[in-house]
Amino acid sequence: MINKIAVIGVGLIGGSIVRDCKKKWPKLECTGIDINPKNISKAVELGWVDKQGSINDLQNMDVVIISIPVNAIENELKDILDRISPNTLVMDTGSTKNAICKSVENHKNRHQFLAAHPIAGTEYSGPDAALEGLFIDKTMIVCEIEKTQFKLQNRAKEIFETLKCNVRYMTPLAHDKHIAYVSHLSHISSFMLGKTVMQEEESERDIFDLAGSGFESTVRLAKSSPAMWTAIFSQNKEHVIASLDRYVENLSRFRESIMNNDTTTMYKELESTNRIKNILEGIKNGE
Structure with a gap:
């Protein structure tokens, strides 16, 4: 007790x-x-x-x-x-x-x-x-x-x-590496997506009127404590940078597909990523 x-x-x-x-x-x-x-x-x-x-x-x-x-x-x-x-x-x-x-x-x-x-x-x-x-x-x-x-x-x-x-x-090392991808990177993505939309909102005052539940859920983490997350990103710098490099690489390739109107590659990228739904459902079900 x-x-x-x-x-x-x-x-x-x-x-x-x-x-x-x-x-x-x-x-x-x-x-x-x-x-x-x-x-x-x-x-x-x-x-x-x-x-x-x-x-x-x-x-x-x-x-x-x-x-x-x-x-x-x-x-x-x-x-x-x-x-x-x-x-x-x-x-x-x-x-x-x-x-x-x-x-x-x-x-x-x-x-x-x-x-x-x-x-x-x-x-x-x-x-x-x-x-x-x-x-x-x-x-x-x-x-x-x-x-x-x-x-x-x-x-x-x-x-x-x-x-x-x-x-x-x-x-500790395995923890920091894995958490950089599934937690720290998602918080950075949320903060930076929020920043990007807010920058656009400066000239488009009604942009948030158009935001749906998908946007709200994606930027939810951007409400988190800046003091807490600045310390986390700094302390786990090595793994956070590695996860960001991989993320930026994927974003750049997808941007190139859109620029080239390469719908086949776009579709394949989206389709292959869809399987994350099955992975997460399997984890929840203990599989």
Whole structure:
């Protein structure tokens, strides 16, 4: 049973974890730590944070959840591990893993850290974005599980079971490479599509009146936190650039097909990509 939990970064992911945990353990006490006092006040008002705390309170916690931008995780993780008791589990939720894991690979309390990344979220941020059930049937990637103390692995397992997520184990490098394609690239695409349309909108004031649900769903991710995503793109620079190079190459070839009125090539490109529907459906069905 978990009695005391601290969340560093009072927002969507940390808040959603706490809300599910409080549902299972009603007496669970949550301490919120955030550089923005308004976030703490809002989370307390919403009921999933019980009180404001500071980094000096970490020694009393069963679990510490770090849900801040990845560059801040890398900078703060050593200090956090310095301040905990021998029985505290520290878990991050960052969207990059290699730099974070390397930053504490030789720390004396490395065995108390679990590197995790829930593949779940929305385009919204802040304490009022936290949702119960956000992680149901979503993937929780865990890296370097063998470096986490066994009893603390079991505590993390309790949390994952409470969230009803599916755990998958990967190396930090594999995580960062794959996530660059399926998450980081899609966010860049959304931001840049939004920018392109907004540039056109400056001279075509009614362009958004014509936008349908397809456009809205495609640019949904462009509502995401710029601070969070700037840090992610920078920290996963190598893999993000590789994914962008491949994406730009495909866009350039498709542009050339349109320019040359090469409908045969256009059709083949679209048709071959249609099979992604079957791939995603197969994954959902566990095939």
